[in-house]
Structure formats: C-alpha cells, structure tokens
Amino acid sequence: MVQKSKNGNAFFERGSWYHRIKWYDEDYLVRYGKKGGFKTEEEAEKSYRKYLKAFEDQKRTLMRRKDTRLEFKQYLQEWLQCQTCFQSTTKKVYQYVLGQALPYMHTMKLCAVNERYLETAIQKVSERTESYGLKLYELFSMALSDAFSESLIEYNPMQECKRPKRKKIELHILNEQQKSLFMRSAKCSSWYLEILLCMFCGMKRGEIYALRFDDFHVEERTVTITHQVSAEYVKKEDGNYICVPTEKEIEMENARRILRVPEIIMEELEKRRTKNEDKRILYGNRYKEHHLISCQKNGDYRSLGSMNAALKRLCKQAGIPNMTTQDLRDMYAEMMLKSENVSFLKLTALMGYGTIEETYERYSDLLVRNEDQNKYINQILGEEGMF
Template sequence: MKGSIKKNKQTGKWDFVIDIGKDPLTGKRKQKRRRGFETKKEAEKALAALLNEVNEGTYIEPSKQLYSNYLNKWLKGKEHSLSIQTLKLYKSYMKTHIVPALGYLKLSALNPLHIQEFVTELRNKGLSQTTVKRIFNVVNASLNNAVKMELLKKNPASSIEKPKWDSKEITIWNLQQVISFLKVAKSSPYYIAFLLAIMTGMRQGEILGLRWKDVDFKNECLYIRQTLTHDGKGFKEGAKSKAGNRSIGLDANTLSVLKQQRKIVITNKLKYGSAYNDFDLVVCTSKGKPINPRNLLRTFNNVIIKANLPKIRFHDLRHSHASLMLQQGENIKLISERLGHSSVKTTLDIYSHVLPNMQKEASNRLASQLFNN
C-alpha cells in the first residue's frame, strides 16, 4: 500500500491520496483522498495513520448512509428479540428525540461531541435522568451494533460520560411498611402476586407469566422462562434480557403460599372443567386466564389505601426487595442475579442511594467488635 501528498494550488492546503486495494466486486483499484490539511506535517501524520490501518486490516470504509436510515434498519432487525412494549418505546424515542437531533448526520460522521450535545439537550428538555439514560442506551446499542457490523471503527458514544439512573425516582417501603402491606393484602385474590414481587424481586410481567412447571418445589426455587406482555394479551418466551432468564431461590413461607395457591387452581380446574383455560399459570383468574395488569394495579392501589401507606408503583416492590436485601447485608452479586441484571454495575447504579447507610452500619458493626469487648 502506498500514498502520496501534494499541495493543492487552489486552496493552498495539503491533500493526500492512498491506494487501499481493489474493489472485490469490480476488480478496480480503490483510492482514498483526504483534503484540507493546514501543514504538510499534518497530512503526513494522517497518511501514516491511515496506511497503518490498511496494512493491519483495521481500516473501515466510512458509511455513507444517514444515521436515521441505519437506525430504522437496526430496529427492524431487533423486532423479534424485543417485547412489543419495548419496541413501541424505542420507536417513540427515535421519532421524538433521536432522529430529529441526530438522524440527518451520516453514520460515519457521528462523533463524541454530537452525542454529548444530544444528551445535554435531552436534559435541557426537562426529561428525567432515567428517561435520558434509556434514550442514550438506544443510541449506544445501535452504534455498538454498527461497530460489530464493521460500519464504524469505534462507537462515538463510548467516549462520553454516560447518563446515570435517577435514584431519587425510586420510592421504596421500609421493612415495617412491607409487613403492614402484606397483612392487608392477605385477603386479596392477588396476594401471591404481591408476595412474589416482595420476596423475589420479580417484574410484573414475570409474575403474571409464571407457570407451575417453572416452580421447582423440590429444589425450592422458580425459573423465569416466560413473561406476560404489558397489555396482558400475550406471552413472550424468555425474560426481558438474557440475564433475566434465571432461577430464584424461595423461602419456606413463599413455598407454603405457592402450595396453597396450587390447591386453589386445582379446585377451579375441577369446578369449571372444559370451561377452564389452562395456561398453567400460577397467577390467573378463576377460569385460568391471564390477569389483566390493570386489574392487578387497581387492587394493588386499593390495598395501599387500606393499609394507609405511601403510594408506590408495583415495580417499586421489586426495588423494595432489592433495598431490603442490601440493608441486611446480602451479597451484591447474589442480589444482581436474583433481579436478572446483566451486571453488578447495573445493580449498583440503581441502588447506590442505599449504599451510604450500609457503609455506616458496616463501620458500626466493626467498631462494636473491636472496642466493646
């Protein structure tokens, strides 16, 4: 491979041209030109760097397609791996935020400054930190894929300081509040759903999609292998992510309540006979159909009112589970695995607000052992 440098008589600046091999389709020689260097030394440096990439086989031809076009193709390729709700959310983020801000740029022209300014603009719109993080994650994932497909040499989003989750948005109950909630909820037909959320940290869709064949009474655990969609109209095989396909250990009390629930289900099967819709669900209507998520949330909110507790979202039962486990000193890796997070870092990012108190308690425990003997 070789290249040559010349001074452009019209612009007074330095240009170079490099031979990058033959086109595999036409057999013709391919050349790459770079123009507009202020000095010969700058041109020589850029030429040497490009020659090195070509010789080492790391050179990637800059993509000419617009980021908006690439983004649509990328999302289309993920249609079968994303849930209906997640797909809708991604499309909304793309239409409202990503494409208007970045879609007009060529994929190869995107740089860290574009991404940083985009994130800043999202914050200036008044969006929550969590929403900003989620939108950034869509951009980041799409660009990681572009690198994998050899359309980009490097992901420009990897160089910026990534947005963090807003821990202030997470509202949790303390131990006494959880106990009060469960006491009132015990008379609800959805008690088992509430108990599973608190004792396992399962997501709503995971609880409503749980089947009896996924509950292992012998080994005292359950497996996340199916979820109910957000609209309650269908099931999705697997969990939210690969890490979400997991097993979760169960305590004796939860196992006992599950056995009671199984007796109720068997009784209903015998009662309704052929009219029973057997989806093998743990949490279901008396005739076996999936629970409408809206009905579950309506009952959940009514129980909160009866128990005279601060209002939280159903998903915050999952956060309460994680926070209570952290506070009692459980291993962070174990908690991360129970929640189905892709890494311990995700768990730490979400629950970092719990850690300062844990540090203080740990210091006090150590001090009591050292100085109170």
C-alpha cells in the same frame, strides 16, 4: 414436472437439488444464476437462505454508497433493522426509544448531522424518560460509529456529544409499621401470593405471570425461573394496536435463576392450587388451561397492569403511599442486604439484573446491617415460623 421443495425455494434436477441465486454487479445491476449439487432439499433450502441474506446485505451496502443523500432517520432505522447481534428484547428497546425520538428529529442528511442536533434529540427524550435518553445516546453512538467505519460520514459527531447524566435513583421503601399495615391488607386479597413472591423472592411481575406449579420444587423449597410474560403489540384490522400479554423464554442468562422460597409462599402456593382447581371446575370447557399459578378467573394470562392496579387499591386501603411491583422488589433487596449482608454480586444473581454495576447504582445507599432473615419476615407478617 420439476420437483420443488416444500417452501418452493429449491428444485430437483439432474440428480441433485438446486436453488436460484442473485447478486449485484459493479454497475448495481442484479444478476441471476443457480447453485446445485445438494443431496437433500433441506441443504438446498439452508443454502438459499444464506445466499438471500448475503444479497440483502450487499443491496443495503451498495445503496448506501450509491445514495449520498441518505437521511439520518432512514439510516438509523435501516441500521437497527440489520443488527443481528442484539437479543430480541434489547432490539425492541432500541426500536421503541428510536420511535420516541423521531418526532423530535427534523429531516437531516446523514453527512450533515452534528453534535447539537444529536444532543437536542437526546435531551428531548430524556425529559420524558431519563433512561430512554441514555439508550438513545447508546443507539446514536453505535450507529454513527458504523457509519464512520463504512465511510458514510467524514467524522463521528458523537465524539463531541456529552453523555447524559443519570440522576440518583430514589427508592420508595416503606418503614416497618407501613410494611405491617400493607401486609395485613394484602393477606386478605387475591394477590397475596404474588405480593409475597415480589417482596420475599424479588421476582419481577412478568416472571410471576409466567410461573407454573411445576416450576416449584416442594422438597427443596425452590422455584426455577425460565419464562416471563411481556407486552406484545398486535395490529388490529382498523390499524390500531392492542397490548397482548405474551409468554416468552427469558433470553438473558443472568435472569434465568433458581431461588429459595420461604415456607409461607409454599403454603400459599397450595392454597392457590386449590383455588385454581375450583375455578377450572366452575368454568368447565371455557377454562383456558395454562397451569399458571397467577391467572384470570378463566385461567388466561393476567393483563400486565393488573397487579400494579391491585397494589394501588391495597395501599389506599392500608393508608400508606402507593407502591409498584418494582418497589416490592426494592424492599426484597433491602431485606437481603439487612438480613444476610449479601454482596452486590450475589444480589445481582438473585434479582436477575444484567450487571453488578446496575445493582450497585440502584441499591448502594441502602443501609446494610446484619439481621436474621426469618425474624425480618416474621416481623413484617406478624407471624412465626415462616421459614
């Protein structure tokens, strides 16, 4: 009986490990063979995956050249699926944006695509969400550049397309009185620690949801950010999708960072530790232990929209305009520019933005003046000795 590897892709014969291979000949016919001489099944399995990928790449290339009737929408989907240089989060963004654009794109052959067709799709998507229009422009540019390089089209219509202009970002910054009213309401809520982390550390909602007590260094008063919770759409048996909070390691190196933490946050952290321990005892075996600082009563991950929903209730209670977690982050940027006169390069690192250009575009209009950070926080909280 032939000895096979665990995955069944490799087999042992004549003193070494082998695996099957296949490829296309010049007539587009699939040919088969085998490759051997491997000392271990792991080496054979690795080689098998390498040859399988090469076969799939060859298949896509040949089918494109063979079929001159390739539709543009089909090409975009196949091209995006083949991109291995993108980070998974970046790829998901482009996939989502393309999904938003497809309903506005009537069927057209790749070779017939023109700038008017492309600009119409970009405009339709931009009308829904401006940033998606810019991402669609990027997607079209990269995909059609490759199509031109592979001689699938005679010219690149994106050369004639106008890049959509980004409107100036309007920041929703509360005045000092509104901030004090808001923090007065927030202090009595179960979201006080999360609000402090957003407003005085500039952390994103997903980063807060993934924080554990071990991420905080008490003596140095720092927090290390390496994970985040994001939306994962899971298909149910009935065909519909549900949004499931899923924790993942942060892929962007710029977004992984260590931040200094105000004393008030360290104090609230210990209070939260006690509350979570009480919940764990109360729920017993039903408690889902993830060691999270921000979690549901049973210890499980919070739903992604729960914090913004809580902020809406708090703002209504305080009698101030509605805010989101991003608005709290914007007020952190305002604080850092006011209190320490930090550079945009440093602010980019503190907030985990991808580029300094992105940070400058969002915050360039904020008034920069030197003001003591400790005094700034104490003024908002109405207390002393927060740092």
